[in-house]
Amino acid sequence: MKRIFLLAVLVFALSGSIFSQSLVRVYTTDAQILSHLDVASVRPGAYADVVLWEKDKGYLLSAGVDYEPLIDDLPGYYASRLDPMLSMGGYHTYSEVVAWLDSVYNEHTDIVSPPESIGYSCEGRAIYIIKISDNPTVDEDEPEILYDAMHHAREPGSMELILYFISYLLDNYGISDDATYLVNNREMFFIPIVNPDGYVYNEITNPGGGGMWRKNRRDNGDGTFGVDPNRNYGYMWGYDDEGSSPNPADETYRGPEAFSEPETQTMRGFYAGRNILLNLSYHTYSAMYLAPWGYTADTCADYSKFMEMMQLFSKENHYIYGSGATTIYPTNGDANDWAYGDTITKPRVLSVTPEAGSGEDGFWPPTERIIPINQDNLPANIRLAYMAVSYVHYGDVVIFDSLGNENGFLDPGETLSVSCRVRNCGLGTSREVIGRIVSASSHIEVIRDSVLWSPVSSFENSEYESFLIHLSDDAEPGAAARIVLSCTEDIGYVEQETVSFIIGTPETLFAENFDGSGDDFFVVSGSEWQRGVPVADVGSHSAPNVWATVLAGDYHDRQTAVLSSPVIHIDSTAKYLSFWHWYDIEYDGICYDGGNVKIVVDGGMPAVVSPLTGYTGVFYEYSSMAGDSCFSGMSNGWKNVMFDISAYCGDDVRFLFSFCSDNYVHHLGWYIDDFAIVGYTATSVEAEERINLPLSLDVYVSPNPFNSRLVINISSSSDREHTVTIRNILGEAVIVERLPVGVESFCYEPTTEGSGIYFVTVTDGECSVTKKVVYLK
Secondary structure, three states: OHHHHHHHHHHHHHHOOOOOOEEEEEOOOOHHHHOOOEEEEEEOOOEEEEEEOHHHHHHHHHHOOOEEEEEOOHHHHHHHOOOOOOHHHHOOOHHHHHHHHHHHHHHOOOOEOOOEEEEEOOOOOEEEEEEEOOOOOOOOOOOEEEEEEOOOOOOHHHHHHHHHHHHHHHHHOOOOHHHHHHHHHOEEEEEOOOOHHHHHHHHHHOOOOOOOOOOOOOEOOOOOEOOOHHHOOOOOOOOOOOOOEOOOOOOOEOOOOOOOOHHHHHHHHHHHOOOEEEEEEEEEOOOEEEEOOOOOOOOOOOHHHHHHHHHHHOOOOOOEEEEHHHHOOOOOOOHHHHHHHOOOOOOOOEEEEEEEOOOOOOOOOOHHHHHHHHHHHHHHHHHHHHHOOOOEEEEEEEEEOOOOOOOOOEOOOOEEEEEEEEEEOOOOOOOOEEEEEEEOOOOEEEEEOEEEEOOOOOOOEOOOEEEEEEEOOOOOOOOEEEEEEEEEOOOOOOEEEEEEEEOEEEEEEEEEOOOOOOOOOEEEEOOOOEEEOOOOOOOOOOOOOEEEOOOOOOOOOOOEEEEEOOOEEOOOOEEEEEEEEEEEEOOOOOEOOEEEEEEEEOOOOOEEOOEOOOOOEEEOOOOOOOOOEEEOEEOOOOEEEEEEOHHHOOOEEEEEEEEEOOOOOOOOEEEEEEEEEEEEEOOOOHHHOOOOOOOOEEEEEEOOOEOOOEEEEEEEOOOOOEEEEEEEOOOOEEEEEEEOOOOOEEEEOOOOOOOEEEEEEEEOOOOEEEEEEEEOO
């Protein structure tokens, strides 16, 4: 017993301050400074939250960097949130993971390979892998996918995500279509712990959980221990001293040379013997998906593919996504860049790093958060496995009254076309794709409930196919209606989209496009909000003018600015406030800056009104508008937004556009155009029947919908010249072209026009034909 006690004392003594790390905030994001620190999270351009070790205090003092304490005893804080009755607070230990892998193999020998040691750590611990497939011990000609975790020893949540997905596949094989299909048609490899020594070290020092050791346990020979495995890979290893550190004492120490560590050598050896196509390399935390590159802000060749994939990964959990260097901070010698960038020792791999869990979850989420975080990431794991061949989802969806009065609006009594195309976000060609539609509103009857698309090539769109629905005669104008679309290759997964639209023909009761000699909007407070022509990157929805936080972009820090409409009487027929907006506002899962719309009734107190599609989130706790809902992040183009204001009929109101920014980081801002108050009426189908459509004139437009070029062909017995006029949905002409006698075709290529419904009218002076077209940018 005495020897055991002395050993424990020795461990405590050698570990120094391992039990007293704190979490602090340093008000710099200088990559050179951060490379010497143990960075937990970064708010780009503002500050970094850093795990402060005793050795770091002197460095910060010498660098002249102040810090603000956030959590004094970080391991103790994490441990206090864990269940003390469970081993490691509810997280599997290394030995428990090994036993668990043996157990699932013994229970599922038909679809799980025996756990195999593919290499050993610095201290001689095995790095285990299993394969799940229908013939697990046979190397079949099936797409190969890798899921790995715990390059960093203090991120056990990443390992739990792997174990959870394994359990899902095994528990649902032969029961759910997706688990069965994936097991039968993929070879899925799982490495739950890449860095076993560091994790065991955390178990020794903090057996109840909360240990903060990050690196492996290499003895650097100078009194320091550990290399960061996620800075030790060969691609762009040591590219600079910002994305990794040459100092053995630093948490991002990259090692003496590329692949100096047995853990990364093990990963290299595994890849060299396989044909891995896709990889999720799990870390925690920050609620992000990170793609290459980490070493540079330049985009990689497959950046657009990565963005499409990550957009689908984040569909349910709403993680933000982008390249590692631009989304969080630069790294070099990391697993992501090597998996993608090295095409000499292995094939190229599309590799993404999820940073699972939120800032509140931290490195050791509370015990009760383990399962919810696993569930949040399950859809991404499933989608990745499908993407090795194909994964289709809805792209563009356009609803128009092709079998109604063709006035461009969706009126009661009309039969509507729901024109859709799907997109394949996979590495191979899809099978035939089945689309289905169901009504989610009582006034919609589905007439054509299914369509079939031909196989779709990798990262390509299908052709358009159309469902048919009918609006009942008693559907209420102005009411929101919903349909639910689904698509599948009939191989397990079903991708769904809910689409909403407004019933009826809009009637504009008040409109302001800000393009006249003046308007009655005015700035209430703050130095933001300007009227005029915006920066070129933003443009306007209808040229030339908009209201913008700052026309030149780059709004200011510490602003609370309010733009007001004039007093508007809300007529009894009014239903919606509508406007178009474009925004790029600081957001990384937290709404640091943002804007919202408020209504003031008869001089009363402002109240936030919510758009039909909802706000992005709420202002964070340190904002002067803390708790208010707001738009934040990026709109990705000009978007129409509508607010139900029917509750204010009969009132005199003003609408306030309130914008708020905090002390750090500013983006291009918020831009407003084409403000309107609209009601909705029902336009008779019979009343809008087309007239003046003689047999001597006909017009053919293709493709429809179109996205870059519209071909207009004319068939006419007239010997007159023809005039082609294209108008937007407001009736404004966007182009007028006179065609000489004998010219019977015209190509229209939009330049500044926005997506939407347009009307093509061809006339010869006596007769005219109008066709409705849909432009999708």
